[in-house]
Amino acid sequence: MAMVDATEVDHLAAERAAAQFDVEEMKVAWAGSRHAVEIADRMARLVASDPVFRKDTRTMLSRKDLFKDTLRKAAHAWKRIVELRLTEEEANLLRLYVDQPGYVDLHWGMFVPAIKGQGTEEQQQKWLPLAYKFQIIGCYAQTELGHGSNVQGLETTAMFDPKTDEFVIHSPTLTSSKWWPGGLGKASTHAVVYARLITEGKDYGIHGFIVQLRSLEDHSPLPGVTLGDIGGKFGSGAYNSMDNGVLRFDHVRIPRDQMLMRLSQVTREGKYVHSNVPKQLLYGTMVFVRQSIVADASKALSRAVCIAVRYSAIRKQFGAQVGGPETQVLNYKTQQSRLFPLLASAYAFRFVGDWLKWLYTDVTQKLEAKDFSTLQEVHACTAGLKAVTTSATSDAIEECRKLCGGHGYLNSSGLPELFTVYVPACTYEGDNVVLLLQVAKILMKTVSQLTSGKPPVGTMAYMGNAQHLMQCRCAVSTGFFERSPDVVEAAVAHIQLLLLLMCTYGVRFIEKLQQDIPGHGVKEQLQNLCNVYALYLLHKHLGDFLVTGCITPKQGALASEQLGKLYAQVRPNAVALVDAFNYTDHYLGSALGRYDGNVYPALYEEAWKDPLNETVVPEGYHEYLRPLLKQQLKLSRL
Amino acid sequence: MAMVDATEVDHLAAERAAAQFDVEEMKVAWAGSRHAVEIADRMARLVASDPVFRKDTRTMLSRKDLFKDTLRKAAHAWKRIVELRLTEEEANLLRLYVDQPGYVDLHWGMFVPAIKGQGTEEQQQKWLPLAYKFQIIGCYAQTELGHGSNVQGLETTAMFDPKTDEFVIHSPTLTSSKWWPGGLGKASTHAVVYARLITEGKDYGIHGFIVQLRSLEDHSPLPGVTLGDIGGKFGSGAYNSMDNGVLRFDHVRIPRDQMLMRLSQVTREGKYVHSNVPKQLLYGTMVFVRQSIVADASKALSRAVCIAVRYSAIRKQFGAQVGGPETQVLNYKTQQSRLFPLLASAYAFRFVGDWLKWLYTDVTQKLEAKDFSTLQEVHACTAGLKAVTTSATSDAIEECRKLCGGHGYLNSSGLPELFTVYVPACTYEGDNVVLLLQVAKILMKTVSQLTSGKPPVGTMAYMGNAQHLMQCRCAVSTGFFERSPDVVEAAVAHIQLLLLLMCTYGVRFIEKLQQDIPGHGVKEQLQNLCNVYALYLLHKHLGDFLVTGCITPKQGALASEQLGKLYAQVRPNAVALVDAFNYTDHYLGSALGRYDGNVYPALYEEAWKDPLNETVVPEGYHEYLRPLLKQQLKLSRL
Ligand SMILES: Cc1cc2nc3c(=O)[nH]c(=O)nc-3n(C[C@H](O)[C@H](O)[C@H](O)COP(=O)(O)OP(=O)(O)OC[C@H]3O[C@@H](n4cnc5c(N)ncnc54)[C@H](O)[C@@H]3O)c2cc1C
Numbered sequence A, B: 001m002a003m004v005d006a007t008e009v010d011h012l013a014a015e016r017a018a019a020q021f022d023v024e025e026m027k028v029a030w031a032g033s034r035h036a037v038e039i040a041d042r043m044a045r046l047v048a049s050d051p052v053f054r055k056d057t058r059t060m061l062s063r064k065d066l067f068k069d070t071l072r073k074a075a076h077a078w079k080r081i082v083e084l085r086l087t088e089e090e091a092n093l094l095r096l097y098v099d100q101p102g103y104v105d106l107h108w109g110m111f112v113p114a115i116k117g118q119g120t121e122e123q124q125q126k127w128l129p130l131a132y133k134f135q136i137i138g139c140y141a142q143t144e145l146g147h148g149s150n151v152q153g154l155e156t157t158a159m160f161d162p163k164t165d166e167f168v169i170h171s172p173t174l175t176s177s178k179w180w181p182g183g184l185g186k187a188s189t190h191a192v193v194y195a196r197l198i199t200e201g202k203d204y205g206i207h208g209f210i211v212q213l214r215s216l217e218d219h220s221p222l223p224g225v226t227l228g229d230i231g232g233k234f235g236s237g238a239y240n241s242m243d244n245g246v247l248r249f250d251h252v253r254i255p256r257d258q259m260l261m262r263l264s265q266v267t268r269e270g271k272y273v274h275s276n277v278p279k280q281l282l283y284g285t286m287v288f289v290r291q292s293i294v295a296d297a298s299k300a301l302s303r304a305v306c307i308a309v310r311y312s313a314i315r316k317q318f319g320a321q322v323g324g325p326e327t328q329v330l331n332y333k334t335q336q337s338r339l340f341p342l343l344a345s346a347y348a349f350r351f352v353g354d355w356l357k358w359l360y361t362d363v364t365q366k367l368e369a370k371d372f373s374t375l376q377e378v379h380a381c382t383a384g385l386k387a388v389t390t391s392a393t394s395d396a397i398e399e400c401r402k403l404c405g406g407h408g409y410l411n412s413s414g415l416p417e418l419f420t421v422y423v424p425a426c427t428y429e430g431d432n433v434v435l436l437l438q439v440a441k442i443l444m445k446t447v448s449q450l451t452s453g454k455p456p457v458g459t460m461a462y463m464g465n466a467q468h469l470m471q472c473r474c475a476v477s478t479g480f481f482e483r484s485p486d487v488v489e490a491a492v493a494h495i496q497l498l499l500l501l502m503c504t505y506g507v508r509f510i511e512k513l514q515q516d517i518p519g520h521g522v523k524e525q526l527q528n529l530c531n532v533y534a535l536y537l538l539h540k541h542l543g544d545f546l547v548t549g550c551i552t553p554k555q556g557a558l559a560s561e562q563l564g565k566l567y568a569q570v571r572p573n574a575v576a577l578v579d580a581f582n583y584t585d586h587y588l589g590s591a592l593g594r595y596d597g598n599v600y601p602a603l604y605e606e607a608w609k610d611p612l613n614e615t616v617v618p619e620g621y622h623e624y625l626r627p628l629l630k631q632q633l634k635l636s637r638l
């Protein structure tokens, strides 16, 4: 837990005492409200104190045991949620702190929203109650062995058979096997399956269908359905708790009314007809999913930064004199210049997440009023933020691991698992480069329309002021395809500008809050982090600023110097700034990131848990080591 | 194997046919000579055809089984080496292709060289024959729980006891536990242990000692010795085959003559005396170790690039028209701009490795002649190249993984293991940032001496010509410590200049070779890759070039444009350029990187090997899924 026992020493006490702001108030700023702090705290403690939710030996479990452990945790979590009558908000937090990917994530995160978004009223009334009570478990089966990014290229077919009023779902090729869906391999009873709808001999492209996969009696795959897990993934523990699956259909029949029919239907006769619901309504779900991905980025990043900051304050290496007292590595300017921008990024992403939540509400209202004018801009904005924050977070977690030196390479540091479980966020829900290309296309289109009198809106409004963009022709004239690497860089720059704006917005937001909340020094710290973030981006992309003449070389040099000064202001507050995330030791899962800083005994104890330490003389000694040492290898059969 | 069965289809045949150069001759250029191609080929096939060396289920093994598998492979490899009377060169290649970290690496790579470098003639005669025949297994025990980078801060003590003519080796604190040495946890019988030598009440700092750890009869730890494994590490499979260990001494006594005494000795009476051997001689070993790390970087990087290039030529996604033929993702300019610089880097690092080999010979000769004039420059050069190539390679492997989309996240792609087994190279043999700070210090010193009439030598000679450096004061005057992030950037720039020079050198080297070796198009391809590498660095560090006024914004833009044209020239040759690495499918260990490009059936088959697929209905169904689905959770105890 995040509290130090009275009998124990807080090795970070001096750091905490040096902080120049009120940590409790910063917790409120980070969580969003006092209420949010309170329930996060309560849920985190609930999980941390329950032995079923232990995860300290997770990376040592075999795949089978890990999966079984996931099933157990999911069932137990659900039991607690029901027993304690938790609200949806509380239940979500409980699942967050259980911190183990599993079928539940896809059930709530993709299956239910797909039915809500794409199902008719009737379909929702039939299927949602079953899903809400877990009478069925659902997953989201879109990707195939041969097609991921290009959804329109999916090969699975759903052929309407007017004789029986059924769709026949079929996998015509090996590459049409569904491949990747989480929860599909072992747990799900149902899936929303995306397939090419074919009726009256015509291919109408990709549509969603609710398909039962397994018997509700004994969980065996239904006739014509082949199911399996697609095998081990990056890291130990990590995403291996999830049964990403493979699925093949051999002419599996489902009733016609299991096609998700909110936007279009197939009639009893086999006619394909559009409903009067505009397809733009589906964007709402996408914005929702992407805003939660950005929120997750700030969570993953802040966990890694919390571990690296605390350990850097404990770790001492070298000193002014040999033999004299050693320096905390957090005092080294190189360590600061690698770590503090990541701390600033964690806060920046946190506030952007808030803004995206607002954007989701805004877009939902607009969609309901059939106002689609901002859709394109919102799409650019959410796709771009997803790409930029997930890439930055993945790189940052790995950098935090390196900042912990050798010990960061141990599973007991928690960082290897944090990295490997997080990094697929760069790939799922849209490969980041593919997303940035979409952003770039919208940017180019916006630029090319500048002279047409159609002013850019929302987050792109600034382009309207940039007169010199009017003369910009290069990318448009030499062809988008040829210049795509450059336009992707432009897309990243656009998104970073957005991040900066939002980050500033975050600080202003706090400023407003301060009218009611007394938070000594909170605003100053956030302002400082915001400046760090801005100058760090400037430093990192200096070339772009210089090449476009936005700043002079001299200004660039001044900015770098100023950055160093800002780091010095962050330094005394660094530990308190990560304390404000309010993470329990259970959630962090790191010997290096412990709240009390008692790192070395923790590392030492963790080591002995390894199964290899069950015996002093290792298995295999008699077969493979002794004959070698005794020069008797030639005689032995290996 | 790298050959396609006559009955099977080569899915990459069209790519191979399009190549504009002679692949067989490129193999010679890559390997270094015809002889090198021949023995690499022979050893690779030897390993690939031997069932003991299979590694296709490695990531699924438990820690214990994986370690046992390592012991088995090591013993079998040694058996084959002895049976076939392999030369040292052949044996090294065999071990390379076995491709599984284990105690053998430290035995040959650190234990033996330490004795060679730091032991007296007499000590070498006693210990080396034992090590050569594996009658003892040795490791290198330097790092402690509390000290890694700062070797002078190690806490283990070696107190001389003149009464018994022994050293007493002791671990006075928890943080003095030896922690990390490979091979220590379970396999080694001996270690070179670094400890503070104390005699006549005085601390003489860190020295090396040969210490027996385990009984040669039953492998149990000797009295006073506590041994164990430090636990699981990043990734599955990967470096977990190694028993990185913890070691504590409780007043363990060793004979005086087990101190490594080439440079200094303790006499029978306990007097500490220096020998007349200059300590600079130890640099030779360090240069040797670092040159092999750079060589390893080009190997790891080329493997990752080989997988990503072949898969990108097979993978198709999207097309000019929906429903029409799809585009190989290798044709996308963004894919090229991410991948081809890495291909170029693999070749660049390969040639730098060669140059470092030459440098090692050169330095050895100079040291023997007691000429220490180039030592500092050589140190900057090897430390810097170690840091820059290992960081670049780690990032590049992870980028190659992302370039493979979702499938790169599967263990069957080979890329997760390649990354996790490689990445500690950024930390061991000197944390990269700590090394770059050393380089930076030497650079600053060189600059400050420019006016003193002491001209810089070797790879730093160019500084002598840079008149404006004479006026450079900033870093020197504002203090090294404060500006260390900037000077680290300068160090990276210096090393990259070196890499470029060496890369050019590599091309010239081939040019010379071509007088005897007819290699159609080989030189042109290397020249092109060299240009890609140069312009890629320019693009990446554009800010530095612009801020210093080295190039104008317009030149920068031209360079970026030119880079795009160079990629177009690489494209038709990409697959052949990775074929030239001549890696077997066994060594690559990747369903995505197969020589024949038959990716999808391979991925599909690998999936079914996962233990989770042993049963269709997963273990845990009856306890945790059925009660959930049947709404009977409340009754069950989880
Ligand atoms: C952990 C994990 C969980 C997942 N869960 C699910 C799930 O629950 N349900 C589900 O249906 N799917 C799931 N997926 C699949 C995921 O959605 C896809 O992996 C993702 O859409 C990327 O597609 P791909 O793998 O086909 O990559 P590809 O599209 O094959 O990408 C390969 C490379 O090609 C490049 N590329 C592709 N198209 C273009 C282009 N037009 N221009 C330039 N470059 C291009 C990419 O940038 C990338 O470098 C999951 C994946 C992972 C890794």
Ligand SMILES: Cc1cc2nc3c(=O)[nH]c(=O)nc-3n(C[C@H](O)[C@H](O)[C@H](O)COP(=O)(O)OP(=O)(O)OC[C@H]3O[C@@H](n4cnc5c(N)ncnc54)[C@H](O)[C@@H]3O)c2cc1C
Pocket (backbone or CB within 6 Å): A315, A317, A318, A329, A332, A333, A334, A335, A402, A403, A404, A405, A406, A407, A409, B106, B140, B141, B142, B143, B146, B147, B148, B149, B150, B179, B180, B181, B182, B239, B244, B424, B427, B428, B429, B430, B431, B433, B434, B437
């Ligand atoms: C896989 C693996 C195998 C290993 N094998 C062996 C082995 O066989 N034998 C052995 O003896 N050891 C071994 N080691 C240990 C290895 O040598 C150390 O991890 C390495 O020297 C780095 O030291 P550290 O871990 O103490 O990092 P630290 O020095 O604690 O580094 C932590 C952070 O502090 C920063 N830092 C430290 N000093 C400074 C400074 N002066 N200025 C600025 N920043 C600084 C670093 O950059 C880093 O970000 C192994 C390690 C690994 C990961």
Ligand SMILES: [Ca+2]
Pocket (backbone or CB within 6 Å): A489, A541, A543, A544, B539, B540, B542
């Ligand atoms: Ca740039």
